[in-house]
Amino acid sequence: xxxxxxxxxxxPVFEEAPVELRCNYSxxxxxxxxxxxxxxxxxxxxxLKYLSGSTLVESINGFEAEFNKSQTSxxxxxxxxxxxxxxxxxxxxxxxxxxxxxxxxxxxTRLQVQP
Amino acid sequence: DAGVIQSPRHEVTExxxxxxxxxxxxxxxxxxxxxxxxxxxxxELLIYFNNNVPIDDxxxxxxxxxxxxxxxxxxxxxxxxxxxxxSAVYFCxxxxxxxxxxxxxxxxxxxxxx
Numbered sequence: 001x002x003x004x005x006x007x008x009x010x011x012p013v014f015e016e017a018p019v020e021l022r023c024n025y026s027x028x029x030x031x032x033x034x035x036x037x038x039x040x041x042x043x044x045x046x047x048l049k050y051l052s053g054s055t056l057v058e059s060i061n062g063f064e065a066e067f068n069k070s071q072t073s074x075x076x077x078x079x080x081x082x083x084x085x086x087x088x089x090x091x092x093x094x095x096x097x098x099x100x101x102x103x104x105x106x107x108x109t110r111l112q113v114q115p
Numbered sequence: 116d117a118g119v120i121q122s123p124r125h126e127v128t129e130x131x132x133x134x135x136x137x138x139x140x141x142x143x144x145x146x147x148x149x150x151x152x153x154x155x156x157x158x159e160l161l162i163y164f165n166n167n168v169p170i171d172d173x174x175x176x177x178x179x180x181x182x183x184x185x186x187x188x189x190x191x192x193x194x195x196x197x198x199x200x201x202s203a204v205y206f207c208x209x210x211x212x213x214x215x216x217x218x219x220x221x222x223x224x225x226x227x228x229x
Contacts, residue, residue: 034217043119043206043220090158101146101210102171103218105158 002027002093004106012112015083021076021109023065023091031093033074034103035065038088047089050074061085086113119221121207127227133195136224139188140209148208148218149182149192158206164190176201197228 003026013019025031032051036044048059055067065076074091088110092103120139128134140147148163162172164184172182179198184190194201204225210218 036220043222044208045220046217049217100171101165102148102160102163104160107157 002031002095002104004091004093004104006091006106006109008109009107010110010112012114013081014114016080018079019077019081019085019111021089021091021111023074023076023106025072025074025091025093027072027093027095029098030096032096033065033067034092034094035059035063035074035076036090036092036105038090038108040087044090047076081111081113083113083115085111087111119207119209119219121205121221121224123224124222125225125227127229128197130198130228131196132228133193134197134201134226134228136192136205136207136226138190138192138207138221140190140207141219142188144209144211144219145187146210146212146218147184147190148210149190150206150208152204152206152223153202161192161205194226197226199228202226202228 005024007022034049035047037047038044048057050057050067058064063078065074067074088108090108091106122137145166149161150158151161152158161174162182163170167184182192204223206220206223208218208220210216
């Protein structure tokens with residue numbers, strides 16, 4: 001079985017400051033890793049994903065995440081946040097080689113960007 | 116494509132009533148997922164289908180919950196009888212065959228059982 005831990009339930013930050021949202025996972029098999037974002041009263045949207053290759057992956061709106069196998073982590077970072085980044089962010093995994101396609105999510109981190 | 120379409124967006128019902136949530140996945144997607152989101156438990160997988168066949172329903176809370184996928188373009192999640200603790204946002208998502216493709220989520224149905 002897999003589990004995902006997001007230690008920070010809320011992260012307040014000022015506009016234009018850097019931010020890091022932490023994600024650690026536990027799995028007996030290799031996994032694909034994802035970050036999803038949920039804006040208020042909306043469904044989840046994919047932000048970025050790690051499947052293989054370069055351990056640093058980037059999104060189109062300036063977020064990046066780095067897969068660290070030894071630390072079993074996939075932390076999300078942005079060097080300078082905007083008010084519009086205020087949302088809830090979910091880390092998720094899918095196990096490889098099991099045929100299972102369903103995402104296992106962390107508990108989410110609410111990013112609150114203040115002016 | 117219009118994306119994953121869920122209906123209704125909001126549902127308020129009385130305890131004991133039957134509730135049916137509906138989902139139309141993206142055309143061409145052959146995996147469909149039902150998730151429940153609550154403050155206490157976060158996002159939980161209830162059930163998922165592959166090629167219209169239920170693959171894993173271990174997340175379905177109890178016999179009051181049932182899900183069907185009669186064809187590739189429609190799925191329902193039914194709660195009978197409903198209870199206040201079923202109040203949550205229910206999301207449907209769909210994806211293509213390959214695991215490395217993203218799951219697309221609907222807007223969700225906010226269910227309130229009073």
